[in-house]
Amino acid sequence: MNSESHALTIDNLHKSFGDLEVLNGTCMCADKGDVISILGSSGSGKSTLLRCINLLEIPQQGDVYINDELIKMKGEGSKRKAADQRQVERIRSRLSMVFQSFNLWTHMTVLENIMEGPVQVLNVQKDDAKERAMAYLEKVGLADKYACYPSQLSGGQMQRVAIARALAMEPDILLFDEPTSALDPELVNEVLQVIELLAAEGRTMLIVTHEMEFARQVSSEIIFLNEGVIEISGSPEEVFNNKSSEKFSNFFAQGRTTQ
Amino acid sequence: MNLQIVMEYTPEILAGVVVTMKLVVVTMVLGLLLAVPLALCRNAKSKWLSIPAYAYIYFFRGTPLLVQLFIIYYGFSQFESIRQSFLWTFLSESYWCSILAFTLNTAAYTAEILRGAIKSVPQGQIEAALSVGMSPIKLYTRIISPQAALIALPGYCNESVLMMKGTSLASTVALLEITGITRNLIAETFMPLELFFLAGVIYMIISTIMIGGFKLLEASLSRFRVEI
Ligand SMILES: Nc1ncnc2c1ncn2[C@@H]1O[C@H](COP(=O)(O)OP(=O)(O)OP(=O)(O)O)[C@@H](O)[C@H]1O
Numbered sequence: 292m293n294s295e296s297h298a299l300t301i302d303n304l305h306k307s308f309g310d311l312e313v314l315n316g317t318c319m320c321a322d323k324g325d326v327i328s329i330l331g332s333s334g335s336g337k338s339t340l341l342r343c344i345n346l347l348e349i350p351q352q353g354d355v356y357i358n359d360e361l362i363k364m365k366g367e368g369s370k371r372k373a374a375d376q377r378q379v380e381r382i383r384s385r386l387s388m389v390f391q392s393f394n395l396w397t398h399m400t401v402l403e404n405i406m407e408g409p410v411q412v413l414n415v416q417k418d419d420a421k422e423r424a425m426a427y428l429e430k431v432g433l434a435d436k437y438a439c440y441p442s443q444l445s446g447g448q449m450q451r452v453a454i455a456r457a458l459a460m461e462p463d464i465l466l467f468d469e470p471t472s473a474l475d476p477e478l479v480n481e482v483l484q485v486i487e488l489l490a491a492e493g494r495t496m497l498i499v500t501h502e503m504e505f506a507r508q509v510s511s512e513i514i515f516l517n518e519g520v521i522e523i524s525g526s527p528e529e530v531f532n533n534k535s536s537e538k539f540s541n542f543f544a545q546g547r548t549t550q
Numbered sequence: 551m552n553l554q555i556v557m558e559y560t561p562e563i564l565a566g567v568v569v570t571m572k573l574v575v576v577t578m579v580l581g582l583l584l585a586v587p588l589a590l591c592r593n594a595k596s597k598w599l600s601i602p603a604y605a606y607i608y609f610f611r612g613t614p615l616l617v618q619l620f621i622i623y624y625g626f627s628q629f630e631s632i633r634q635s636f637l638w639t640f641l642s643e644s645y646w647c648s649i650l651a652f653t654l655n656t657a658a659y660t661a662e663i664l665r666g667a668i669k670s671v672p673q674g675q676i677e678a679a680l681s682v683g684m685s686p687i688k689l690y691t692r693i694i695s696p697q698a699a700l701i702a703l704p705g706y707c708n709e710s711v712l713m714m715k716g717t718s719l720a721s722t723v724a725l726l727e728i729t730g731i732t733r734n735l736i737a738e739t740f741m742p743l744e745l746f747f748l749a750g751v752i753y754m755i756i757s758t759i760m761i762g763g764f765k766l767l768e769a770s771l772s773r774f775r776v777e778i
């Protein structure tokens with residue numbers, strides 16, 4: 292492990308569910324401003340990797356550093372857990388996750404969803420949080436929907452609200468787990484456009500996606516995950532022109548035919 | 551049926567309504583206070599919490615309320631140590647014995663209702679809360695409780711009405727609530743049909759009011775459940 296500073300460092304992550312080994316010594320780094328797309332076939336461990344970063348899953352082995360701060364763990368194997376709940380909460384508040392299924396809180400309005408984290412976790416004053424929330428809603432193009440409940444929105448609108456909610460935490464790193472996979476095709480673009488905008492702003496992002504063309508355009512780096520290890524990584528040009536990995540060529544070809 | 555008699559004795563039975571309502575309100579408050587930690591224990595990962603909670607619920611749902619009431623009213627008085635302790639000021643009174651039995655019983659049922667409601671809050675919303683760094687307490691108070699409460703409400707309404715009707719069992723330990731007073735009046739007047747009918751109507755009115763109250767509560771809580 293080198294001593295340079297990174298926004299995110301993942302070192303030798305191992306995660307299995309029962310007998311199924313999902314992550315198998317995964318290592319990666321992200322620097323500030325990096326946009327890293329994570330590709331891989333279904334079941335290759337992409338979600339698990341993201342979820343280990345904010346400790347929604349506890350890796351059985353390996354370390355995660357956020358801004359060079361180690362997330363402290365204790366115990367071994369399946370009994371392993373976070374050593375310091377306060378640290379976990381603080382670090383989670385520096386990371387924001389956008390889920391495939393949006394996961395908006397259905398009992399709150401759009402505005403309340405976005406204000407919730409800043410007010411309850413970051414202790415931002417209500418007025419400031421509201422101003423901030425409206426600014427981010429504006430950015431995702433939904434300022435007029437602030438008083439709606441999630442059940443009144445389309446999938447694409449819900450995901451844009453979820454992105455605004457993630458942004459309102461003003462996180463160091465944004466984690467996207469297939470943000471467009473649950474959307475009807477005609478709604479995919481509105482969400483991708485928002486993410487593109489964020490990439491252009493220089494935000495640090497990890498994006499799990501099946502949208503190859505999108506990944507090629509926005510990413511500074513692409514990672515291809517296969518059976519829990521990073522099979523290829525590099526700039527979009529390098530990865531997409533790489534013919535040496537049969538697995539990736541197959542994956543890429545399949546992606547083409549299903550699009 | 552002699553309606554004259556019914557009218558004549560209504561005021562006396564209404565005195566019992568006050569006692570019944572007191573039983574219901576105190577039991578609902580205490581029962582809910584006990585049910586919340588029970589439900590949380592029942593859902594807890596630790597066996598040390600979940601198994602005792604399960605055993606408690608299993609016992610109180612598996613035995614008749616009347617038997618529970620008798621155990622408390624007749625059973626506890628056999629222990630010299632209880633009769634000597636300060637608890638006796640309560641346990642010697644049929645009112646407090648009834649409150650205790652009804653509270654312990656309704657808490658078991660309510661805990662199961664709450665447990666199911668808590669479980670039915672979508673995991674994704676819980677993960678979204680954790681992923682912004684919410685503490686477990688914030689998670690429960692801000693995300694889980696408001697949604698679980700609404701899900702639990704119909705079941706809890708049902709349980710509360712059943713419990714209200716169950717308070718008639720307090721008459722067996724000589725408490726003069728609606729049924730107790732009615733039975734005393736019948737012993738004087740030998741008119742069981744009219745007086746039990748009157749008692750039944752009063753119970754029906756109380757349950758109608760309770761159901762109406764719960765409906766109003768549900769409507770005011772569920773403003774976010776917009777029909778599409
Ligand atoms: N909580 C869990 N319990 C058991 N197995 C799990 C769990 N979560 C994931 N898995 C398994 O781990 C493997 C990797 O899952 P993961 O969700 O990380 O894949 P993925 O790359 O995100 O796939 P997809 O593209 O379908 O989302 C899968 O085989 C999955 O069935």
Ligand SMILES: [Mg+2]
Binds near residue numbers: 337
């Ligand atoms: Mg996934």
